[in-house]
Amino acid sequence: MDHIDPAGRTANLADPYTGQVVLMNRFVVPEGRDDAFMALWTETSEYFRAQPGFVSLKLHRAVSADAEYRYVNVATWESAEHYGAPHRTEEFRRLVTQEGWHEFPSSPTLYELVLEHSLESAQ
Amino acid sequence: MDHIDPAGRTANLADPYTGQVVLMNRFVVPEGRDDAFMALWTETSEYFRAQPGFVSLKLHRAVSADAEYRYVNVATWESAEHYGAPHRTEEFRRLVTQEGWHEFPSSPTLYELVLEHSLESAQ
Numbered sequence: 001m002d003h004i005d006p007a008g009r010t011a012n013l014a015d016p017y018t019g020q021v022v023l024m025n026r027f028v029v030p031e032g033r034d035d036a037f038m039a040l041w042t043e044t045s046e047y048f049r050a051q052p053g054f055v056s057l058k059l060h061r062a063v064s065a066d067a068e069y070r071y072v073n074v075a076t077w078e079s080a081e082h083y084g085a086p087h088r089t090e091e092f093r094r095l096v097t098q099e100g101w102h103e104f105p106s107s108p109t110l111y112e113l114v115l116e117h118s119l120e121s122a123q
Numbered sequence: 124m125d126h127i128d129p130a131g132r133t134a135n136l137a138d139p140y141t142g143q144v145v146l147m148n149r150f151v152v153p154e155g156r157d158d159a160f161m162a163l164w165t166e167t168s169e170y171f172r173a174q175p176g177f178v179s180l181k182l183h184r185a186v187s188a189d190a191e192y193r194y195v196n197v198a199t200w201e202s203a204e205h206y207g208a209p210h211r212t213e214e215f216r217r218l219v220t221q222e223g224w225h226e227f228p229s230s231p232t233l234y235e236l237v238l239e240h241s242l243e244s245a246q
Contacts, residue, residue, distance in 0.1 A: 021186060022183055024147075024183070024195060045240070049240055054242060055241070055242055056239070056240065056242065057239070057240045057241075058236060058239045058240075059236075059237040059238050059239075060147070060234035060235065060236055060237060061237045062232055062233065062234050063144060063203065063234060063235055064233065067232050069232070071237075072147060072232075074197070080186065109185055109190050109191075109192070109195075110185065110186045111183035111184060111185050111186060112183065112184055112186055113181060113182075113183055114182040114183060114184045115181070115182050116179070116180070116181045116182075117168070117172055117179065117180045118178065118179040119177060119178055119179065
């Protein structure tokens with residue numbers, strides 16, 4: 001069976017950045033496989049939510065079934081270091097190398113927030 | 124020159140969905156072209172922020188320069204209908220068919236929020 005490389009499940013971080021960071025991780029989830037995905041995702045998310053520097057986590061599902069990536073999680077961390085540390089543990093390696101993940105390729109990218117508008121602030 | 128199809132700048136909406144929706148729109152932005160992208164994006168975002176049902180808008184920039192999509196905007200709308208209506212106007216057509224957008228291909232997908240955790244709710 002294929003080897004899952006934990007590095008492929010971690011967004012690259014080229015430059016030091018000291019503010020909050022936002023991980024967006026897209027997942028390919030075939031129709032009808034939502035429950036299997038949710039079981040794996042929930043176990044992994046519980047690990048991250050317990051880590052220092054965790055701020056928030058949202059999981060989104062595509063409204064249209066033809067989306068290439070049907071699920072996207074958006075996780076905010078206090079800093080790039082807080083984001084990175086739990087991606088370098090044995091527990092992370094164990095979680096993301098589970099055989100079930102082969103079915104759900106992911107594409108993680110780390111972002112910083114450039115600007116934010118809300119209905120309240122816009123008026 | 125290539126024709127920009129407004130439909131290609133709008134996420135598909137296959138099924139009726141009555142809750143809040145979240146548009147995630149990823150943009151390819153070459154390094155060094157951030158200012159040109161921001162000028163176009165700001166003009167378009169001002170149009171959307173003035174529409175009924177607009178809730179919030181966040182723009183993110185990738186921390187690492189090797190990201191395929193260096194910018195992602197995340198826009199929340201009261202409903203799929205509120206999201207859709209301003210994508211069917213002549214003003215939208217004018218905004219997104221501007222020649223400058225050729226340089227910044229986008230990939231919009233519409234999502235619903237499945238679940239949300241924050242530091243406060245987790246404790």
